[in-house]
Amino acid sequence: MSVSSPQFNTQWGTSSSNRQARQLHLVSRGMTLVTGLATFFVIAILLTVLADIVYHGWSALSWNFLFSGIGTDSFESGQLGLLPMMIGTVFKVFLMTLVVMPVGVITALYLTEYANPQSLLTRMIHSAVNNLAGVPSIIFGLFGWGFFIKFMGVGLDEAFSPNNPEPVWGKPAILWASMTLAIMTLPVVIVTTEEALKSLPDGLRYASYALGASRLQTLFKVLLPQAMPGILTGAILAIGRAAGEVAPLLFTGAAYYTAAYPWKLNDEFMDLGYHIYILATQSPDVENTTPVAYATVLVLLALTLGLNLMTILIRARIRHRYKQYQAVDG
């Protein structure tokens, strides 16, 4: 992969320092090779991880494994089915999307279309979004516990059913887990939507205003539809991130085992990622559990990487269209 261009190398030094020139040439070639190898190594690691998981997980994968519930033994290959975890994960991600998308998109709209970029509020929001993206996931778990369960949940219980000793909301639940994930993925949605809106040429806005459209109409009829692929990318990225994240769920709603599927907002739920952790660490019978654990990892990996690949494809499309805009503008 060495691609240093030979026509420059020999011309670096003067003729009197030919040796030095050759040394520099060697260094140049060598460093290009080294950085190329680093790149290759990173990609090789990625492929190794994927290959290992596919190789070990493939054999245990079956229709029955994917789409049946848990029988009598959640660690044995004939008995464990992934359906409860899939339902839990999908439900969790669905609730999260319902919350994070409106908030994220509106924030991005406000930042790009309304706010004065120099104002204190805008700068505060920007730095908050940056920092939110860097908060460790386990802190979101602590926050979900302290804020959603102990503050909001217990508060709701005290307000609506003060005489009921049984907590309805003040306990780990799928709603609280999804809300926690929604806050965690908010920056992803905001940043991608912002990028999508910024990449729209101003000509679109002017054309809309020139036709007599109001600001709101321009927003909803012109800009949002045009930015849709970008917004979709944000949604998919957020979903991909949330589907695989385990640490925030540890105290907010993921259960080791539930007999029923989650169908109420205050149910606990089983989660794919959390179940990988359980399979890898809790089984009394290691030899029998390892293939199942690998298969579960494969399913989660297929889900998250599939979503990530989708965003890459959509982005390539957008870039293509953006080039067309530039051609029109230019």
Added chain:
Amino acid sequence: MDKLFELGMAGIASSATIFIFLIFLFVVKEALPVFLGHVDTSKGGEILSPDQLERMNPGDVKEYLELTNEQYRRLDQDALRLMMEVKYQAAQDMATDPQAGLNTASWEHMIFPYQWTGYEQPGYIWQPVSSVPKFNLIPLLIGSLKTTLVALLFATPLALGAAVFVSQLCPSRFREWIKPSIELLAGIPSVVLGFFALMVLAGFLDRVFGVQTQLNASVAGIALGLAVIPIIFSISEDALSSVPRHYSESALALGSSPWFAAWKVVIPAAFPGIVAAIVLGFGRAIGETMIVLMASGNASIVSWNLGDSTRTMTATIAAEMAETVFGDPHYRILFMLGVMLFVITFCSNWIAGVVIQRLKHKMEAAG
């Protein structure tokens, strides 16, 4: 109408700011008593024999058994007597350790070594579930720093090399697919990386290096490095690509090779961005939970040996939180670990954010 709508939008847009504030507030709220030194683990209080129940007045009974008025009204004499008996019995059974009266949740015991009973020498001990709970934070801090250090040592050269290669040296048709595939690494959930480290990496490193314990700081650190590579890569690649094209083109025109153009011109110009990328990688590594929980072995030893097992702050929170009692000293100290993590990552993010912003302005001006 439009004005109103704008106001509403501004309100929703501030939510990110509000959430950051709330996260800080609610994590600090649970930990505050520790910071203020109000948490006390010493087991004080007088224990009364159950026979004394008849002679006690209602107020004393309520206070001794920690009952509310409503509970006291509901409970009959037998239940109260049973409670007295249970409490008396518990006090009799308790192991009598001369250090039981010590407040181990004080700052002194959380930071400095101490000569605990049963130990050969004064030490930094994290033993939160014990007859005398020991909450020394030093082993956890060192554990977190150690894994983070390994992660950065592993990830930085690879990620930077790849960033320089992709942005400066490789033909654009390679770039089109190399960049997304490295970014795909970021799409692998950390629990999967932890699983991989536990099942494959630990055995592999043991076979190659023959370490003392299979699960150790290096295994966790390298797996952590895999999570950090995409971050350092994409941010430094952004920084390198933001250097205007004419910088490197002028170097090339003067007869430089692409590598020297990158090394002497582009990298120095983008240097702050590269530093920011490493700082952000540090923040990500120190805050990562599942990988270290599964692959580091979680032994709370004070040692800088990379072959030793190690216990990080994040893994400690994840492993111990579930069984702690709400409001307990142990519970509050776990939240305090959370506050420390939050502050560390907040600072590293903030620094990186400022650096990147400055670089962007500079490059836009230069471009």
Added chain:
Amino acid sequence: MLSRSIHGRWGWFCVVWLLFLTNNQAAFAATDSISIKGSDTMLLLTQKWVHEFSKRHSDVAFQISGGGSGIGFAALQNNTTDLCAASRPIKSKEILSCIKAFSAAPTEYKVCLDAIAVYVHPDNPIRDLDLKTLKDIYTGRITNWRQVGGMDLDIVLYSRENSSGTYEFFKSSVMQHEDFSPATLSMPGTSAVMQAVAKDAGGIGYGGAVFGSVVKTLALKATVDGPAILPNANSVQQGDYPIWRHLFHYVNPAMDKGMLGDYLKWIRSPVAQSLAEGSGYFPLPETAQISDLEDCCLEPAELASSKILDQE
């Protein structure tokens, strides 16, 4: 208007859902349902019992969830569960809060036996250890296998996380409340301990009795010159194997009637007890099993093998 209309629809959806939920809360209590919450280590066994019991009584709906023994006890106090499955005896603090909540101490049922097995790497020549030596190994006083007659190899200690019941039991029965050596590695579960020991020539770990041959289970001696005994159904039931414990179900004494009482009786029948071994546990001694369910007309309260205070 896309995002706004979604928002609005979602709001209504939520309100309807909430109404539905609050109405349903009452309906749930009326059906014949049994909820079991508590120790994660007992979940597998509970699953098997529930599966088998449901074959006989299809009219009962079960809800099982884990979280840990402590979480089960908290749920018992809050009336959020009927049964608390616990891998450790109730603590006095928890008895006190139970009395505060329902004016009586919860009734304790011993439901099966659990032996803590000690395992080492299959290649380790050591076959047995006595408890004193085991303690010295885990406190860090003995650091090399040579000191106990093995190879010249450093001992690597594997333990469970301090939030687990197994940890607490090992700490009280083997360690006699002394602290573990700081060099001890804490694993999040039995299989994590086993995997680690299986790959570590100098490793030693403890946990529930296990299947397979990835690790070697050691025979234990109660005293230095006592007999070395491996954990199996017989030795554990006879009490010969030195580290064993009961696993429990706790219930509010006002509640253990009707179907719940039947279930508690049934799980101590030979059929149910025979399921224990498949989950890594051991059946109760035959004298403690309830062999003929039809004959058994004792009141559930009398059946309870012991009240908490008798035990202490």
